[in-house]
Amino acid sequence: MSKILKSDFFKSKNTPQIARDLLGKFLVRRYQGKTTHCMITEVEAYDGFKDKASHAHRGRTERNKIMFGKAGHWYVYFTYGMHWMLNIVTGPENYPGAILIRGIEGLNGPARLTKALHIDKKLNGKPADKKSALWLENRGVKISKNKIISAPRIGVAYAGPIWSKKKYRFYI
DNA sequence: TAAGTGATCTCT
DNA sequence: GAGATCACTTAA
Numbered sequence: 001m002s003k004i005l006k007s008d009f010f011k012s013k014n015t016p017q018i019a020r021d022l023l024g025k026f027l028v029r030r031y032q033g034k035t036t037h038c039m040i041t042e043v044e045a046y047d048g049f050k051d052k053a054s055h056a057h058r059g060r061t062e063r064n065k066i067m068f069g070k071a072g073h074w075y076v077y078f079t080y081g082m083h084w085m086l087n088i089v090t091g092p093e094n095y096p097g098a099i100l101i102r103g104i105e106g107l108n109g110p111a112r113l114t115k116a117l118h119i120d121k122k123l124n125g126k127p128a129d130k131k132s133a134l135w136l137e138n139r140g141v142k143i144s145k146n147k148i149i150s151a152p153r154i155g156v157a158y159a160g161p162i163w164s165k166k167k168y169r170f171y172i
Numbered sequence: 173t174a175a176g177t178g179a180t181c182t183c184t
Numbered sequence: 185g186a187g188a189t190c191a192c193t194t195a196a
Contacts, residue, residue, distance in 0.1 A: 044191070053191070063180060080192050081177025087191085100191055111192050155191055173196085181189080 002026070004129065005136040007072030010090045015047035015097040018090050020150075020170045022136070024143035027104055029117040030133040036117065039141065042103030042171035044153045046087070049096060051166075053159035056096030066125050067096040074134065076114070076124040083111035086119050088128060088136070102154075103171065147172050 005025065010018060020043075028037045046054040046067075055064040055077075066075040067089055075087040075098050091097035102110045114120070119134065126132040150167040157164050 046191075055191080058181085061181075077191090078179060079177095079190055081179075081190090083177090083192050085191060102191085109193070153191075158190085174194105175196105176192105176194090179190095182187090184186080 002137045002139045005072075005138060007070060007127070010071035010088060011092055015090045015099060016045040016168055016170075019043045019045040019099045019168070020148060022088075022099060022101075023148060023170055023172055024141040026137045026139050026141075027101065027117075028135050028137055029119070030130070031118050037137070038104035038107070038117075040101060040103070040136075041105050042101075042108065043169070044100040044102055045168040045170075046096075046098050046100065047091075047168070051159075052163040053153060053156035053166075054096060054098075060096075064096065067098045068094050069125070070127075071097075072128050074123045074126050074128060074132070076119060076121055078121065080111075084114035084120055085110050086114050086123075102169075143172060 022040050022043050025040050026037045056067050060068055071090050073089045075089050077085055086101045087098040089098050104113055128135045149171055151169045152165050153169045
């Protein structure tokens with residue numbers, strides 16, 4: 001039984017809670033006639049204006065404006081000169097929230113994931129549905145709470161001791 | 173452990 | 185316009 005996650009899912013709760021709920025859900029990619037599905041095993045939350053680790057903490061820019069947009073859209077951006085990152089936008093409009101999808105089953109690391117699934121900026125700003133060829137499904141997999149580990153986020157030491165230590169990273 | 177890589181942001 | 189920065193990976 002599989003059910004596509006709609007935008008309601010991404011604004012029903014606050015961002016860290018949604019992030020935790022995404023574990024065990026499936027990322028589905030349709031590319032060149034083939035469909036790939038992978039279970040999400042690692043995510044990070046980026047929530048609100050005050051989160052110094054978030055791109056949005058200095059306000060809206062040309063790049064991060066997607067984060068201020070509607071929940072359930074993809075925010076894809078390029079960094080380190082070679083890596084794509086895949087995020088799903090959360091929260092109400094004009095509130096900057098997003099969840100970075102860091103890992104799927106059998107493949108760890110956010111940039112490896114996007115490379116494996118041929119994700120690039122063409123998907124930036126697209127809604128997460130079948131039309132965009134990249135979406136999320138609930139396939140009824142339940143992850144018991146004691147398997148979920150929360151930890152500080154990766155690569156955000158610059159955000160200072162308070163925000164870099166927030167346990168906004170979740171993995172199985 | 174360090175270097176590669178280039179878009180984006182911030183300051184002149 | 186120039187310089188710094190960066191939600192990472194790979195190869196040693």
